[in-house]
Amino acid sequence: MASEDEESAIFVVKTTANQERSVAVMLTQIAKKDRLDIRSILAPDELKGYILIESPRASIVEQAIQTVPHARSIVKGQSSLDEIMHFLTPKPTVTGITEGAIIEITSGPFKGEKARVKRVDEGHEEITVELFDAVVPIPITIRGDTVRVLKKEEQS
Amino acid sequence: MAEMVCRECHRILKGQTCPVCGSGNLSSDWSGMVIIIDPKRSEIAKKIGIETPDRYALKVR
Numbered sequence: 001m002a003s004e005d006e007e008s009a010i011f012v013v014k015t016t017a018n019q020e021r022s023v024a025v026m027l028t029q030i031a032k033k034d035r036l037d038i039r040s041i042l043a044p045d046e047l048k049g050y051i052l053i054e055s056p057r058a059s060i061v062e063q064a065i066q067t068v069p070h071a072r073s074i075v076k077g078q079s080s081l082d083e084i085m086h087f088l089t090p091k092p093t094v095t096g097i098t099e100g101a102i103i104e105i106t107s108g109p110f111k112g113e114k115a116r117v118k119r120v121d122e123g124h125e126e127i128t129v130e131l132f133d134a135v136v137p138i139p140i141t142i143r144g145d146t147v148r149v150l151k152k153e154e155q156s
Numbered sequence: 157m158a159e160m161v162c163r164e165c166h167r168i169l170k171g172q173t174c175p176v177c178g179s180g181n182l183s184s185d186w187s188g189m190v191i192i193i194d195p196k197r198s199e200i201a202k203k204i205g206i207e208t209p210d211r212y213a214l215k216v217r
Contacts, residue, residue, distance in 0.1 A: 008199045021189050025211075028191050039198035044214060045187040054200055081199050088204055090188060090215045125217060 006056035008039055010084055012075040013061065017049045019070035024051050026068045036064050044087040050075070052084055093125050094144035102151040103129065105142060114150065115140075161186040161213040168211040176208075188214030 015023045020043040031038040037060050042052040053061050058074060065071040097103065101117045115129035118139055125144045130137045160182040161167065162174035168189065173180045191211050195201040206212060 008197065024189060024191055028193060028211075031193055037194075039192075039194040040200045041191040041193070042200065043189045043191075054198055081203065085203070087188070088190075088200065088214065 006037075008054045008056060008081070009058075010079040010081065011053045011055060011058055011061045012079065013051050013053055013065055014072040014075060015049055015051055016070040016072070020047075020049070020051050023068055023071045027051075027053070027064055027071070030064050030068065034064070036060050038064060042084065042087060044090075046087065046090075052079070052087070092122055092144070094120050094122055094127055097127055097144060097147070097149060098153045100153040101149055103127075103147040103149050105129075105146060106148050107146045108142065110140070110142070120144075158184045160184050161216045163216055166212045166214075166216055168213055176210075183216050185217040186213035186215060190214055 024041045024043045027038065027041055030036065038053060038055045040054040055061050058078065061074055065074065097117060097120055099117055099120060103115055103117060105111055105113050105115065110131065113131050113133060115131045117127050117129050119128040121127065126141050127144050127147065128139050128141045130139055159168050159170060162169060162177060162179055163181045163183055164177045164179045165174060167174060167176060169175065189211060190200065192198055192201045192206050192209050195207050195209055
């Protein structure tokens with residue numbers, strides 16, 4: 001193969017929203033069938049409507065997406081691995097939430113309630129909070145991605 | 157059926173046990189997908205230490 005030793009580059013392909021994974025899977029099948037030099041495909045959840053393809057040349061990616069439904073176009077230019085590194089090591093969702101912070105719950109049965117953070121569990125990505133409006137302070141444990149920080153740590 | 161992810165090796169799979177590491181420690185709560193096609197020449201595969209072509213989740217809870 002001509003591209004045996006060529007260096008990888010990252011190309012961005014625009015897709016229909018919420019079809020990123022299906023496009024990635026279909027591109028994999030095409031790459032295998034047509035023996036195209038696509039080395040990996042990345043579909044991070046943070047990047048809606050786009051997928052990242054590792055290949056040595058844009059023309060290969062262009063060829064691969066031709067017959068794939070929901071794959072729209074290749075974005076001009078290319079990225080380096082350093083630019084996409086942060087997608088490979090996602091931060092825990094509780095990052096930035098500290099004990100004593102005031103948060104608002106954004107989903108679940110307590111949606112819209114304000115609460116104070118009592119404990120942060122980084123390993124399980126959970127936080128334990130006490131609701132402001134509760135008559136008796138009962139600690140509840142919720143997922144770190146279902147809250148919005150209103151006020152950072154408060155000294156009292 | 158929702159796709160599951162092995163908590164040990166992060167592979168995305170369909171059954172109840174991971175066919176590669178044999179673990180039953182699976183999770184349906186995962187996000188981000190990376191498909192490694194050519195691990196020998198893929199820089200991404202080298203960075204995340206993957207040696208076999210497969211579908212992997214970036215994050216598993």
